[in-house]
Amino acid sequence: PGTVSLQYLQELRQIGFNRISYGVQSANPTELRLLERIHTYSDVVDAVRWSRRAGFENLNLDLMYGLPEQTLASWQHTVNLVLGLHPEHISAYALTLEHGTPFGRWTRKGLLPLPNADLAAEMYEWLDERLFLNGYAQYEISNWAHADATVQTQNSGFACRHNLQYWRNLPYLGLGAGAHGYANGLRYSNILRIKTYIDRLKTAEFSPTTQKWPLSPAAINHHRNTPREEMDETMMTGLRLTAEGVSRETFRQRFGVELTDIYGEKIESLIRLGLLEWATESSFLPDPHQNQSRLRLTRRGRLLGNQVFMQFIGE
Secondary structure, three states, rough: OOOOHHHHHHHHHHOOOOOEEEEEOOOHHHHHHHOOOOOHHHHHHHHHHHHHHHHHOEEEEEEEEEEOOHHHHHHHHHHHHHHHHOOOOOOOOOEOOOOOEEEHHHHHHOOOOOHHHHHHHHHHHHHHHHHHHHHHEEEEOOOOEOOOHHHHHHOOOOOHHHHHHHOOOEHHHHHOOOEEEEEEEEEEEEEOOOHHHHHHHHOOOOOOOOOOOOOOOOEEEEEEEHHHHHHHHHHHHHOOOOOOOOEEEHHHHOOOHHHHHHHHHHHHHHOOOOOEEEOOOOOOOOOOOOOEEEEOOOOOHOOOOOHHHHOOOOO
């Protein structure tokens, strides 16, 4: 948000862009410095105001929680300020310590405390309740859309279409240097260096015999999933959709087998642990009669999502 201008936003809108996502992360100056962000919260306010003037009616503001030394009060302050900007969509992600990143090195050396997992869970639960009270519906573990449309059926104009396509494990194109895509049964990635990417496309000869769609001359890796890999990925991604989950009928139509024939024992075990539940097809409410139309995470399961997803990795 610290690098945009009104003119730039107006030009983006004029050429057809209709949604903008800003990496707000926090309204706390200390937390922003820790994240090495160059913007201030004042920059966020300006960016949102200019976006509205430029004609954008669909804004996402992205937040982070579970930061070292972040408090619940600081998190609540950030969320309340962001709600005052009335974005159509809010994303919130917990900090993940990855090997080889500055945060990973700093925590290993004792320069930063490890994030408090219990506090992060409390932040997440408070956020979900706060957003619900302000008219937002959660449709994915880390994403909430304003409920001005039928969010429950995943058709809201404010739910991120890319998110829905990705978490339903449906095809999407990766265009540009470093992009990843999934189409025609292939998962692929493009070369990272921009100049090399451009040079490869400029010098390539395109023909049905030399190039296999969706791969371009800039593609450097690709993998064709086996049917079982495809099913496993559909489970892992689909369960991120908190209301929609994985439809039993859709799974049957796509793969020609019953969901419970492939994963029955794992599903029953996770249900007994209180991490998964069946919901009805039409209402997305818990299904006490075990109609078994749609499988989804419970509220407790959302906090332990990664552990649930690991159960669906192929044996």
